Amino acid sequence: MDNMDIGLIGLAVMGQNLALNINDHGFRVAVYNRSTTKVDAFLDGPAAGTNITGAHSSAELAAMLAKPRKIILMIRAGAAVDQTIEQLLPHLDPGDIIIDGGNSHFPDSNRRTRELAERGIRFLGCGISGGEEGARHGPSIMPGGNADAWPEVKPILQAISAQVDGKPCCQWVGEAGAGHYVKMVHNGIEYGDMQLICEAYHLMRSGLGMSVDEIQVIFSQWNSGVLDSYLIEITAQILRFKDEQGEPLIDCILDSAGQKGTGKWTGISALELGTPLTLIGEAVFARFLSTLKEERKQAASQFPRQYPSYSGDRESAVSAIHDALYASKIISYTQGYMLMREAANHYGWNLQFGDIALMWRGGCIIRSRFLGNIKQAFEVDPQLENLLLNPFFSKAIDQAQVGWRKTLILGIEQGIPLPTFSSALAFFDGYRSAWLPANLLQAQRDYFGAHTYERTDRPRGEFFHTDWIGSGSSTSSTHYKA
Numbered sequence: 001m002d003n004m005d006i007g008l009i010g011l012a013v014m015g016q017n018l019a020l021n022i023n024d025h026g027f028r029v030a031v032y033n034r035s036t037t038k039v040d041a042f043l044d045g046p047a048a049g050t051n052i053t054g055a056h057s058s059a060e061l062a063a064m065l066a067k068p069r070k071i072i073l074m075i076r077a078g079a080a081v082d083q084t085i086e087q088l089l090p091h092l093d094p095g096d097i098i099i100d101g102g103n104s105h106f107p108d109s110n111r112r113t114r115e116l117a118e119r120g121i122r123f124l125g126c127g128i129s130g131g132e133e134g135a136r137h138g139p140s141i142m143p144g145g146n147a148d149a150w151p152e153v154k155p156i157l158q159a160i161s162a163q164v165d166g167k168p169c170c171q172w173v174g175e176a177g178a179g180h181y182v183k184m185v186h187n188g189i190e191y192g193d194m195q196l197i198c199e200a201y202h203l204m205r206s207g208l209g210m211s212v213d214e215i216q217v218i219f220s221q222w223n224s225g226v227l228d229s230y231l232i233e234i235t236a237q238i239l240r241f242k243d244e245q246g247e248p249l250i251d252c253i254l255d256s257a258g259q260k261g262t263g264k265w266t267g268i269s270a271l272e273l274g275t276p277l278t279l280i281g282e283a284v285f286a287r288f289l290s291t292l293k294e295e296r297k298q299a300a301s302q303f304p305r306q307y308p309s310y311s312g313d314r315e316s317a318v319s320a321i322h323d324a325l326y327a328s329k330i331i332s333y334t335q336g337y338m339l340m341r342e343a344a345n346h347y348g349w350n351l352q353f354g355d356i357a358l359m360w361r362g363g364c365i366i367r368s369r370f371l372g373n374i375k376q377a378f379e380v381d382p383q384l385e386n387l388l389l390n391p392f393f394s395k396a397i398d399q400a401q402v403g404w405r406k407t408l409i410l411g412i413e414q415g416i417p418l419p420t421f422s423s424a425l426a427f428f429d430g431y432r433s434a435w436l437p438a439n440l441l442q443a444q445r446d447y448f449g450a451h452t453y454e455r456t457d458r459p460r461g462e463f464f465h466t467d468w469i470g471s472g473s474s475t476s477s478t479h480y481k482a
Contacts (some may be wrong), residue, residue: 094120106177127183130400144179188266216279229368236324354378
């Protein structure tokens, strides 16, 4: 048998659901897992009655596939991917295609694209978002890597992806690790969105003294307006869920957050590329802080909250929180797009920013109503430097400013930490400032390190040093950018 359309390696839940999705769309798929008992259990269980075929070795899988072979890896990122590729290579021919559908770090995809091309194998690094449900019924798929491989796999990947307005949430992203880079930024925005929602919940619960049931109603209402999104939707569902005693389950969940590292990768890339990704960075740090549970309990006893109960108009306060959440969410996406633009310039990728918004409109975790507005913004101006310069988003931010600022004041007055709300507003106020005090910073750097500075009355690119302490020295440090 050598007529299967595609192979899939890795039968954890995501791999199983993706295989079933591929089968549902009429493609013949062969599956393999290192623990071959999983292959048999899958064929006898979820895949029973389908046309999915199982293999018990890499060689057997390769022999089942029509040429050029196409194989999707749905396995843990890191060394396991490289090991699996090495096991496959003896059974592949030049022109065959390996697709990494895991959450790999983009430098690994850069390397694998290059190394496999040298061995005649075409590699694609595909970011896949949507979790178990997305994999089963239509995820967002972000393919990058060897451009020659894209036409070969495009019919399959676009067929199984989510569809919005008749368009697949799967478009070619760019060369080398571009697909996994865009998925990484997607996950960074996801970190930001989740923390923003948590801060809104915290304000209502601890600041306004609202019950879980009351907050659940608010999130349900918000999901029918401009905040309509997958994460707002599931937040309302989570708050509705009761435990065995009929109490909100949310109150029984320990407030210590985990993470798999993609948000941290996003922040590191922003630091390397010099992009002010402040909101997502704070979202990552908020998770780190949450893990210090025992220290936080000790500090809470040492510094007890001594703030008066809220006595203002609660409806007005909830409206302000809504506006702060909306404005901060816009900032989160703005910073994510700033980072992707800088990465495209740095790595030489031709990213289509409107198409990225289209890919995120369905199937993925950060799908939301205003992704359509981002798509439109780049259709109007493909060279748009910043989302805040687009009329739709500038108007939305302007209308939300009053509530945004009132929300930060409420948090300060009630002693409630709002790291992403506050960093979003600080970024906005900084971005819209024609003058910032960095002139003093440059003077300080020149004072203690002779790092030089530019002058407002001279052309850009000319650098000067002042003998601040009267030493008579005109020596300056070599100018550099770090």
